[in-house]
Amino acid sequence: xxxxxxxxxxxxxxxxxxxxxxxxxMQRRKPVTTPPVGSHSNNPxxxxxxxxxxxxxxxxxASFSRTNKVASGNIRKxxxxxxxxxxxxxxxxxxxxxxxxxxxxxxxxxxSRHQDNDSVTKNMMRGSVPTNDLQNDRPKVTNDxxxxxxxARDKIRQIRQEFYDRYGGQTEAMSMxxxxxxxxxxxxxxxxNRAMRHTAERxxxxxxxxxxxxxxxxxxxxxxxxxxxxxHQSYPFVMEKVLQPLxxxxxxxxxxxxxxxxxxxxFPYGWCLPNFLGKDSDVVSWDYGMxxxxxxxAFESYLRQSVATLDKxxxxxxxxxxxxxxxxxxxxxxNGSLLDSIAVGRGEVVVKKDIFQLKEEDRPIGFQKxxxxxxxxxSPGQSNWHPKMMEHELIGWMxxxxxxxxxxxxxDMAQSGNVQIDKSAHVKLSLLPPxxxxxxxxxxxxxxxxxxxxxxxQSHNSSDASASPWHxxxxxxRTSFLPNIQGGLSDIVVSGxxxxxxxxxxxxxxxxxxxxWVVDVGKVExxxxxxxxxxxxxxxxxxxxxxxxxxxxGTLRFSIPHEGPIHSHDHDHDPDMLAASHWFDTLVFCEVNxxxxxxxxxxxxxxxxxxxxxxxxxxxxxxxxxxxLKKLICINVGxxxxxxxxxxxxxxxxxxxxxxxxxxxxxxxxNPNVTRENGACSISHVVWQSH
Numbered sequence: 001x002x003x004x005x006x007x008x009x010x011x012x013x014x015x016x017x018x019x020x021x022x023x024x025x026m027q028r029r030k031p032v033t034t035p036p037v038g039s040h041s042n043n044p045x046x047x048x049x050x051x052x053x054x055x056x057x058x059x060x061x062a063s064f065s066r067t068n069k070v071a072s073g074n075i076r077k078x079x080x081x082x083x084x085x086x087x088x089x090x091x092x093x094x095x096x097x098x099x100x101x102x103x104x105x106x107x108x109x110x111x112s113r114h115q116d117n118d119s120v121t122k123n124m125m126r127g128s129v130p131t132n133d134l135q136n137d138r139p140k141v142t143n144d145x146x147x148x149x150x151x152a153r154d155k156i157r158q159i160r161q162e163f164y165d166r167y168g169g170q171t172e173a174m175s176m177x178x179x180x181x182x183x184x185x186x187x188x189x190x191x192x193n194r195a196m197r198h199t200a201e202r203x204x205x206x207x208x209x210x211x212x213x214x215x216x217x218x219x220x221x222x223x224x225x226x227x228x229x230x231x232h233q234s235y236p237f238v239m240e241k242v243l244q245p246l247x248x249x250x251x252x253x254x255x256x257x258x259x260x261x262x263x264x265x266x267f268p269y270g271w272c273l274p275n276f277l278g279k280d281s282d283v284v285s286w287d288y289g290m291x292x293x294x295x296x297x298a299f300e301s302y303l304r305q306s307v308a309t310l311d312k313x314x315x316x317x318x319x320x321x322x323x324x325x326x327x328x329x330x331x332x333x334x335n336g337s338l339l340d341s342i343a344v345g346r347g348e349v350v351v352k353k354d355i356f357q358l359k360e361e362d363r364p365i366g367f368q369k370x371x372x373x374x375x376x377x378x379s380p381g382q383s384n385w386h387p388k389m390m391e392h393e394l395i396g397w398m399x400x401x402x403x404x405x406x407x408x409x410x411x412d413m414a415q416s417g418n419v420q421i422d423k424s425a426h427v428k429l430s431l432l433p434p435x436x437x438x439x440x441x442x443x444x445x446x447x448x449x450x451x452x453x454x455x456x457x458q459s460h461n462s463s464d465a466s467a468s469p470w471h472x473x474x475x476x477x478r479t480s481f482l483p484n485i486q487g488g489l490s491d492i493v494v495s496g497x498x499x500x501x502x503x504x505x506x507x508x509x510x511x512x513x514x515x516x517w518v519v520d521v522g523k524v525e526x527x528x529x530x531x532x533x534x535x536x537x538x539x540x541x542x543x544x545x546x547x548x549x550x551x552x553x554g555t556l557r558f559s560i561p562h563e564g565p566i567h568s569h570d571h572d573h574d575p576d577m578l579a580a581s582h583w584f585d586t587l588v589f590c591e592v593n594x595x596x597x598x599x600x601x602x603x604x605x606x607x608x609x610x611x612x613x614x615x616x617x618x619x620x621x622x623x624x625x626x627x628x629l630k631k632l633i634c635i636n637v638g639x640x641x642x643x644x645x646x647x648x649x650x651x652x653x654x655x656x657x658x659x660x661x662x663x664x665x666x667x668x669x670x671n672p673n674v675t676r677e678n679g680a681c682s683i684s685h686v687v688w689q690s691h
Contacts, residue, residue: 149415152249152407159242159404163397166366168355180350180398182326184333184341195333198340199315200409201421202282207252207410214247216240217257217277219269220287220319224260227381229374229389231539234258238396239403246407257281259483261542262381265292267626268590268634268685270302271451272477275487279311287319291629296328297437298625301452303328307337307429308454308472316341317399321349328436335433339425344399347391366394375538380531431457432470445636447624451475451586451689473585473689474564480519480684482543489547490519492686494664496556497547504543505529513676517549517556522594522682546592546684550676555668556683560584562645562661564690580612580643583661583690587611587637590685593628600679604635606671607681612643612663634685637665663688 167173185195206214218224218236226234240256247254259276261269266286269276277284284306292298299318307313316338318329325343332338355367363370367390373382374389387395413419435453454472480489490497498516501508505526512518521529525544532538549556562583591603601607609616618638626634645661669681 147251147411147414148249149411152246152411155246155249156404156408159246159400163401166364166397167394168364168366172364176350176352177398177401180345180394181402182321182343182345184326184329184338184343195340196406196409197413198425199403199406200413202312202315202340202426203250203252203406203410204413204419205421205423205426206282207250211253212251213253213255213280215255215257215278215281216283217259217281217314218285218317219273219277220260220285221264221291222260222262222381223386224258224285224287224319225262225540225542226258226374226392227262228379228383228386229381229392229538231258231541233374233389233392234260235387235392235395235399238393239400240396242397242400243403243407246404250407250410257483257485259485260287261481261483261544263628264481264544264593265626265628265633266298266302267452268477268479268588268687270298270305271475271588271687272479272487272685273305273309275477275479275484276481277310278485279309281310281314282312283317284310284314285317285319288322288325294322294324296322296324299325300328300435300437301625303332303338304432304435304453304472305475308432309428309475311428312426313338313428318343319346319395321345331436332433336425337429337433342402344395346387347394350394350398366390366397376535379535379538380528430471432472434468434470445618445638446620446622448586448588448622448636449624451588451687452625473691475687475689476560476563477685477687478560479686480545480547482545483541489684489686492558492560493547494557494559496554504545505533510676513548513550513680514552517547517553519545520548521545522592522596524594525592544592544594544684546682548676548680548682549667549669550674550680551669551672553669555666558665558667558686559662560587560665560686560688562663562690578644578647579641580639580645580663581641583645584639584663585689585691586687587639587663587665588622588634588685588687589637589667589683590626590634590687591682592684593631593633595629595631596679599675601669601671601674601681603681606669606674608668608670609637610666611637611639612645612665614640614643616640634687639663 163177164170164173167176183192183195185191203214206212216236216239224234224236225231231237236256236258240254244254257278261276266288270286273284286299286302288299303316306316316329316332318325318341320326321343329338329341329343333341351367355363356370360368370388370390372388372390373379374392375382432454434456437453439449439453440447450472454470456468456470458468476487478487478489478492496517498512498518500519501512504521507526508518508520521544529540529543532540547556564583589603589609591601604619604621607619609619616638617640618636620636621632622634622636623632626632643663645663647659647661649659667683674681
C-alpha cells in the first residue's frame, strides 16, 4: 500500500535534513535581511552632478541680479519700483535653488534604495532563497508600510492596563496569565523570546502579503462554540475584540473563525482542517476538555495534519492543560516542527478560589457575574461543563495578551528595520519528524496509522528507523458538516440525492427517503437546534448535516478526484496505470456521530460499496481514531485490485497534462432491515489519500 513512500527515499531524506531548524549544529538557510529605510549609497558621481547643478544655478542667479542693478541705475525715476522687482526676482530664484537641492537629495536617496534592492536581489540569485520568492521572503518592514507605531504602542499600553484592572492589578493579573498560558518552548528567557519572535514573524509575513490578513481559526467542541452563551460571546471573539484595533494599526485585517462544532471528536475533523479552518490559517486550535480521555495520540495526529496540510504551518493553540498533551506540544517544539505553540488553561486551573470568597462588588470586574450565562436563562447548553460568559472573557483575554506581546515584538522588529525571517520555518512540511506516540505499522485496515501519522521513509543511509523522516500522502476531505469553508460533500455527489429542501430544521417526509438519499440532520441534532431557535438562535452556525439513506433510497454515486502529485506517464498505452490503487491509497467514509439505539444502521455491514466498478470486500471500522462516546464512526473501504479510475479532461483541454483522474464509488443500503425509524444509514465525511 505504501510502496510509493519508499521511492527515492534517500533523496527525500536529504531534503528532510535540509528543512530542519537550527538544532544540534544543523545549518539553516541564510535569512534575508531587509535594508532599513533611508540607507544611502555614497555615489560620488551623483554628488558631483548635484553640486554642479547648484553652482550653475547660482551663477545664473548672480548674472540676473547684476543685470537688474544696471537697469536700476539707468532708470532713477523708477528706483523704488525696480528695487521691488529685483527683490521679487531674487526670492523666486532662491526658492528655485532650494527646489533643485531638495530634488538632488531625493534622487540620490531613491538611487541608493534601488542599489540596495539590486544587492538583495543578487544575494538571492546566489542561492539564499529562490528568486521568484523575492517579494514573499522580504517582509516590507520599512516606513513605507502603513504602520502607525505611536498609536499601536499606545494601544498596547491601554490593553495591558485594562487587563490589569479587570483581573486585580498588574501583579495578580500577570501571575494568573503565567498560570493560564503554557508555552511549548522552555521557560528560560532565551527560548521564550525565540518563540515570541517566531509569532511576531508570522504577523510581519502576513503584513507583507497582498491580502494583508492574519487568520486565526478555532476548532473544537461545544466549549469553543460557546454553548450556554451567545456565539459572539465565545472566547475566540472576545480575543478578536481586544486585538482588532491593534492589528489595524499594523495595517492588518484580523480574521477570526470559530469553526467549532458541538459534540464531535478531533477525527474525522482533523482530516478536514482545510475544509473547516481554511488553508490560509496563521493560527489554529483544538479544545480537548471533553470526551477524548487523557492520552495524546489523537492530538499528535491533529498536529501532524496541521503542519502537513495547511500552507503556513500554523501556530497551535491547545485549550487544555493535561500533562500528556502539553508534553506533546513541547515535543513538537523540540523537533522543530512547531516553534511557538501554546496551551491555554480554563478557569479551574487559572483562577484562585479565594477570589470568590469576596463579595461580588469587591471582586475585580473580570470576576464579577462569574456564575451568569450570557444567553437567556434556560437556553440549551447551560451545563456545568460549559464555561459561562465571564470565563470565556478570561480565556479570550489571556490569548489576546499573548498576541499583544507578539505584536510589540513585531513593532520593534519593523521599526528598527533589523528583520531576518527564515520563511522555510513558516511553510507546511513535506517531510515529518518521527511520531512521539507508539505507532504500530500494520496492513490491518482497522488501524490505518499511515492516514493518521504517515509512514517512515526507508533509506539505505540510515540503520535507525526511529531517526528516519516520515512522509504522508496528501489527504483530501469532503464533508457536509458546517461551518465549511471549502470542499462540501455535495461537490463529489454525481447522482442519487433528492432535491434539498433547504431548511435544515424542517422534517423530511418518508416519500423523500423512498425516492433517493436525503440531505438531513439527525433527531437529536434537530431537537437541540429547535430549542436554540426558541431563544433566537444565539448566533450559532454549526450544524451536523449528512446524507441519509435506507434500502428504498437506491444508489448514491460519488466521484472523487485525484489530488496528489502529478502523474507524468502515458496512461493510454499502459493499462496497469488505470488501476485505482495506482492513484488512490485509502478511502474512508464517516457517519454522523450520534447514538440512535442498537438497531441503527451499521455501515460496515449494512452498506455496499462499489469502488471503480468492483465491489469492495473489505469494509471495516477504524478502531484507532474517530470515536465519539465510545461509538466508532468511520469505516475503511478497501480499494479492490481490479478497480479502475476514469480520466477526464479539465476545462475542455484534451492534453495529457490536464487529465484528471477520478474514482467512481456507488453506495447503497443492502440490509433490508434498516429503517428510518431505527436509524437510517448516513454519510457525513468522505476522506481519501492520493499518491
